[in-house]
Amino acid sequence: MNERFHELPEEDRPYERCRRYGAQSLSNRDLLAVILRTGAKGRSVLELAGDILRLVPEREGFTGLRRLSLEELSLVKGIGMVKAVQLKCLLEIARRMAREEAGEGRYFRMASEVADYYMEDLRHEEQETLLLLMLDQKGRLLREKYLFRGTVNASMLSAREIFIEALSARAVQIILLHNHPSGDATPSAEDIRATKRIAQAGECIGIGLADHIIIGERSYVSLREEHYL
Numbered sequence: 001m002n003e004r005f006h007e008l009p010e011e012d013r014p015y016e017r018c019r020r021y022g023a024q025s026l027s028n029r030d031l032l033a034v035i036l037r038t039g040a041k042g043r044s045v046l047e048l049a050g051d052i053l054r055l056v057p058e059r060e061g062f063t064g065l066r067r068l069s070l071e072e073l074s075l076v077k078g079i080g081m082v083k084a085v086q087l088k089c090l091l092e093i094a095r096r097m098a099r100e101e102a103g104e105g106r107y108f109r110m111a112s113e114v115a116d117y118y119m120e121d122l123r124h125e126e127q128e129t130l131l132l133l134m135l136d137q138k139g140r141l142l143r144e145k146y147l148f149r150g151t152v153n154a155s156m157l158s159a160r161e162i163f164i165e166a167l168s169a170r171a172v173q174i175i176l177l178h179n180h181p182s183g184d185a186t187p188s189a190e191d192i193r194a195t196k197r198i199a200q201a202g203e204c205i206g207i208g209l210a211d212h213i214i215i216g217e218r219s220y221v222s223l224r225e226e227h228y229l
Contacts, residue, residue, distance in 0.1 A: 014046075028061055029053055035090060040078025048078045052087075066091040067124050095121075106141045108133070111211055111222035114175060122179040122215040125149070130178045132162060134171035135210065143169040159201040166207050173208040177215060185216030187223060195223050 014030035023031070032049035039045040055072065056064030065073075065087070073084035108114045114133070122129060130147045145165050166174050176198070180186075187195075191214065199209040211224040223229055 035087070036079075036083065043078055048076070051076050052079065062091060062094065063120075066095060107139045108135065108141060108175065109139045111213055111220070111225055114177065114211070114213055115215065115220035115222075118177055119215060119218070119220070122177065123183075123217055125179050126181055128178055128181060130176065132165055133175040133177065134166050134169040135173050135175065136170075137172045139173075139210075142171055159198050162198060163201065163205060163207060166202075167205075171207060173210045174202070175210050176212040179215040183217030183219075185214045185219045185221040187212075187214055187221055187226070187228070192223065192228050195228055199229055 014026050014033050017030070018026055018034065026034070029046060029049045032052060033045045036045050036049060039048045043051070052065065052073070053061075055068060055076070070081065070084045070088060073079055073087055074081045079087075106117070108117075118131065122131070127149050129149045132145045132147055133141060134143045134145070135141055143165075147161065147165075162174065162176075176195070191212070195209070195212040198212075202209045209229060211222055211229065213223070214221045
Protein backbone atom coordinates (compact mmCIF):
# COMPACT_ATOMS: atom_id res chain seq x y z
CA MET A 1 0.00 0.00 0.00
CA ASN A 2 1.29 3.44 -0.89
CA GLU A 3 2.14 5.51 2.14
CA ARG A 4 0.39 8.86 2.41
CA PHE A 5 1.20 11.81 4.66
CA HIS A 6 -1.27 10.87 7.38
CA GLU A 7 0.60 7.60 7.88
CA LEU A 8 3.85 9.45 8.67
CA PRO A 9 4.84 10.69 12.14
CA GLU A 10 3.53 14.22 12.68
CA GLU A 11 7.01 15.77 12.59
CA ASP A 12 7.55 14.18 9.16
CA ARG A 13 4.38 15.54 7.55
CA PRO A 14 5.50 18.27 5.17
CA TYR A 15 1.93 19.04 4.16
CA GLU A 16 1.03 19.97 7.74
CA ARG A 17 4.22 21.95 8.25
CA CYS A 18 3.53 23.87 5.05
CA ARG A 19 0.08 24.81 6.35
CA ARG A 20 1.49 25.97 9.66
CA TYR A 21 4.75 27.64 8.65
CA GLY A 22 4.57 28.20 4.90
CA ALA A 23 6.16 26.49 1.91
CA GLN A 24 9.41 28.39 2.47
CA SER A 25 9.95 26.36 5.64
CA LEU A 26 10.17 23.07 3.73
CA SER A 27 13.35 21.41 2.50
CA ASN A 28 13.76 20.29 -1.10
CA ARG A 29 12.89 16.76 -0.01
CA ASP A 30 9.73 17.98 1.74
CA LEU A 31 8.62 20.00 -1.29
CA LEU A 32 9.16 17.05 -3.59
CA ALA A 33 7.25 14.77 -1.22
CA VAL A 34 4.24 17.10 -1.27
CA ILE A 35 4.20 16.91 -5.06
CA LEU A 36 4.59 13.12 -5.12
CA ARG A 37 1.85 12.65 -2.47
CA THR A 38 2.41 8.89 -2.14
CA GLY A 39 5.34 6.62 -1.60
CA ALA A 40 5.95 3.15 -3.00
CA LYS A 41 5.80 -0.35 -1.54
CA GLY A 42 8.17 -0.39 1.41
CA ARG A 43 9.20 3.25 0.84
CA SER A 44 7.63 6.31 2.46
CA VAL A 45 6.98 9.33 0.30
CA LEU A 46 9.86 11.14 2.02
CA GLU A 47 12.22 8.26 1.28
CA LEU A 48 11.06 8.25 -2.33
CA ALA A 49 11.68 12.01 -2.58
CA GLY A 50 15.17 11.44 -1.18
CA ASP A 51 15.84 8.74 -3.78
CA ILE A 52 15.00 11.19 -6.55
CA LEU A 53 17.16 13.99 -5.15
CA ARG A 54 20.13 11.63 -4.90
CA LEU A 55 20.11 11.27 -8.68
CA VAL A 56 22.00 14.58 -8.91
CA PRO A 57 24.73 16.26 -6.82
CA GLU A 58 23.26 17.98 -3.75
CA ARG A 59 24.53 21.40 -4.85
CA GLU A 60 22.45 21.19 -8.05
CA GLY A 61 19.11 20.47 -6.38
CA PHE A 62 16.06 21.04 -8.57
CA THR A 63 18.21 22.54 -11.31
CA GLY A 64 19.94 19.20 -11.66
CA LEU A 65 16.65 17.31 -11.65
CA ARG A 66 15.38 19.45 -14.51
CA ARG A 67 18.17 18.10 -16.71
CA LEU A 68 17.19 14.47 -16.14
CA SER A 69 15.22 12.73 -18.86
CA LEU A 70 11.83 11.15 -18.34
CA GLU A 71 13.45 7.75 -18.65
CA GLU A 72 15.99 8.52 -15.93
CA LEU A 73 13.29 9.71 -13.55
CA SER A 74 10.99 6.78 -14.26
CA LEU A 75 13.74 4.29 -13.40
CA VAL A 76 13.48 5.27 -9.71
CA LYS A 77 11.53 2.55 -7.93
CA GLY A 78 8.07 3.95 -7.26
CA ILE A 79 8.24 6.59 -10.00
CA GLY A 80 6.40 5.51 -13.11
CA MET A 81 6.12 7.46 -16.33
CA VAL A 82 3.06 9.39 -15.10
CA LYS A 83 4.85 10.78 -12.05
CA ALA A 84 7.97 11.40 -14.11
CA VAL A 85 5.94 13.51 -16.57
CA GLN A 86 4.32 15.41 -13.68
CA LEU A 87 7.73 16.20 -12.21
CA LYS A 88 9.18 17.32 -15.54
CA CYS A 89 6.22 19.63 -16.11
CA LEU A 90 6.45 21.11 -12.62
CA LEU A 91 10.18 21.74 -12.98
CA GLU A 92 9.60 23.39 -16.35
CA ILE A 93 6.92 25.66 -14.85
CA ALA A 94 9.42 26.70 -12.17
CA ARG A 95 12.08 27.39 -14.80
CA ARG A 96 9.73 29.51 -16.88
CA MET A 97 8.56 31.49 -13.86
CA ALA A 98 12.13 32.23 -12.85
CA ARG A 99 13.06 33.18 -16.40
CA GLU A 100 10.03 35.45 -16.82
CA GLU A 101 10.70 37.19 -13.51
CA ALA A 102 14.40 37.64 -14.21
CA GLY A 103 13.78 38.68 -17.80
CA GLU A 104 11.30 41.47 -17.14
CA GLY A 105 12.82 44.67 -18.42
CA ARG A 106 16.14 42.96 -19.21
CA TYR A 107 18.31 44.65 -21.80
CA PHE A 108 20.84 42.91 -24.02
CA ARG A 109 23.42 45.17 -25.62
CA MET A 110 26.44 42.85 -25.82
CA ALA A 111 26.87 39.22 -26.85
CA SER A 112 28.55 38.47 -23.52
CA GLU A 113 25.42 39.55 -21.65
CA VAL A 114 23.26 37.20 -23.70
CA ALA A 115 25.70 34.31 -23.36
CA ASP A 116 26.05 34.76 -19.61
CA TYR A 117 22.29 34.83 -19.14
CA TYR A 118 21.55 31.67 -21.17
CA MET A 119 24.77 29.71 -20.66
CA GLU A 120 23.53 27.46 -17.85
CA ASP A 121 20.29 26.67 -19.68
CA LEU A 122 21.90 25.76 -22.98
CA ARG A 123 25.29 24.26 -22.19
CA HIS A 124 23.70 21.28 -20.41
CA GLU A 125 21.33 20.45 -23.24
CA GLU A 126 22.16 17.04 -24.73
CA GLN A 127 20.37 17.95 -27.96
CA GLU A 128 20.83 21.01 -30.11
CA THR A 129 18.35 23.69 -29.11
CA LEU A 130 17.45 26.85 -31.00
CA LEU A 131 16.24 29.88 -29.08
CA LEU A 132 14.83 33.09 -30.55
CA LEU A 133 15.07 36.35 -28.58
CA MET A 134 12.84 39.22 -29.67
CA LEU A 135 13.88 42.75 -28.69
CA ASP A 136 12.84 46.35 -29.07
CA GLN A 137 15.01 49.08 -30.57
CA LYS A 138 16.90 49.61 -27.30
CA GLY A 139 17.65 45.93 -26.79
CA ARG A 140 14.93 45.23 -24.21
CA LEU A 141 13.79 41.62 -24.21
CA LEU A 142 10.17 41.40 -25.30
CA ARG A 143 9.80 37.65 -25.63
CA GLU A 144 11.81 34.46 -25.97
CA LYS A 145 10.79 31.37 -27.91
CA TYR A 146 12.34 27.93 -28.12
CA LEU A 147 11.88 27.09 -31.79
CA PHE A 148 12.94 23.47 -31.60
CA ARG A 149 15.11 20.85 -29.93
CA GLY A 150 16.83 18.02 -31.72
CA THR A 151 19.29 18.05 -34.57
CA VAL A 152 19.56 21.67 -35.62
CA ASN A 153 20.25 21.53 -39.33
CA ALA A 154 21.01 25.18 -39.99
CA SER A 155 20.03 24.81 -43.65
CA MET A 156 16.48 24.05 -42.49
CA LEU A 157 16.08 27.13 -40.29
CA SER A 158 12.84 28.72 -41.39
CA ALA A 159 13.11 32.47 -41.80
CA ARG A 160 9.33 32.52 -42.18
CA GLU A 161 8.75 30.92 -38.75
CA ILE A 162 11.34 33.17 -37.13
CA PHE A 163 9.88 36.40 -38.46
CA ILE A 164 6.26 35.43 -37.84
CA GLU A 165 7.22 35.13 -34.17
CA ALA A 166 9.17 38.38 -34.26
CA LEU A 167 6.30 40.27 -35.89
CA SER A 168 3.80 38.95 -33.35
CA ALA A 169 6.03 40.29 -30.56
CA ARG A 170 6.42 43.61 -32.39
CA ALA A 171 10.16 43.14 -32.25
CA VAL A 172 12.53 45.49 -34.01
CA GLN A 173 15.50 43.16 -33.79
CA ILE A 174 16.16 39.51 -32.94
CA ILE A 175 18.96 37.35 -31.61
CA LEU A 176 19.34 33.66 -32.38
CA LEU A 177 21.05 31.28 -29.97
CA HIS A 178 21.79 27.63 -30.30
CA ASN A 179 24.06 25.22 -28.50
CA HIS A 180 26.63 22.71 -29.68
CA PRO A 181 26.35 19.66 -27.38
CA SER A 182 29.92 18.73 -28.28
CA GLY A 183 31.04 21.73 -26.24
CA ASP A 184 32.83 23.31 -29.20
CA ALA A 185 31.13 26.64 -30.02
CA THR A 186 32.88 27.04 -33.37
CA PRO A 187 30.26 27.86 -36.03
CA SER A 188 29.92 25.47 -38.94
CA ALA A 189 29.90 26.67 -42.53
CA GLU A 190 26.15 26.01 -42.60
CA ASP A 191 25.67 28.06 -39.40
CA ILE A 192 27.30 30.98 -41.16
CA ARG A 193 25.32 30.58 -44.40
CA ALA A 194 21.99 30.30 -42.55
CA THR A 195 22.82 33.34 -40.43
CA LYS A 196 23.47 35.47 -43.51
CA ARG A 197 20.31 34.20 -45.18
CA ILE A 198 18.15 35.07 -42.16
CA ALA A 199 19.80 38.47 -41.81
CA GLN A 200 18.97 39.25 -45.46
CA ALA A 201 15.35 38.16 -44.96
CA GLY A 202 15.10 40.40 -41.90
CA GLU A 203 16.36 43.40 -43.83
CA CYS A 204 13.48 43.03 -46.27
CA ILE A 205 10.86 43.40 -43.53
CA GLY A 206 12.73 45.79 -41.24
CA ILE A 207 13.68 43.41 -38.43
CA GLY A 208 17.42 43.21 -37.87
CA LEU A 209 19.33 40.10 -36.87
CA ALA A 210 21.42 41.60 -34.08
CA ASP A 211 23.44 38.44 -33.53
CA HIS A 212 23.58 34.67 -33.75
CA ILE A 213 25.32 33.25 -30.69
CA ILE A 214 26.51 29.67 -30.38
CA ILE A 215 26.88 28.24 -26.88
CA GLY A 216 29.49 25.61 -26.06
CA GLU A 217 30.89 24.29 -22.78
CA ARG A 218 31.38 27.50 -20.80
CA SER A 219 32.19 29.25 -24.05
CA TYR A 220 30.38 31.06 -26.82
CA VAL A 221 30.93 32.48 -30.28
CA SER A 222 29.13 35.58 -31.51
CA LEU A 223 28.78 35.65 -35.27
CA ARG A 224 28.45 39.43 -35.02
CA GLU A 225 31.77 39.72 -33.19
CA GLU A 226 33.35 37.36 -35.69
CA HIS A 227 32.19 39.75 -38.45
CA TYR A 228 29.86 37.31 -40.19
CA LEU A 229 27.08 39.90 -39.76
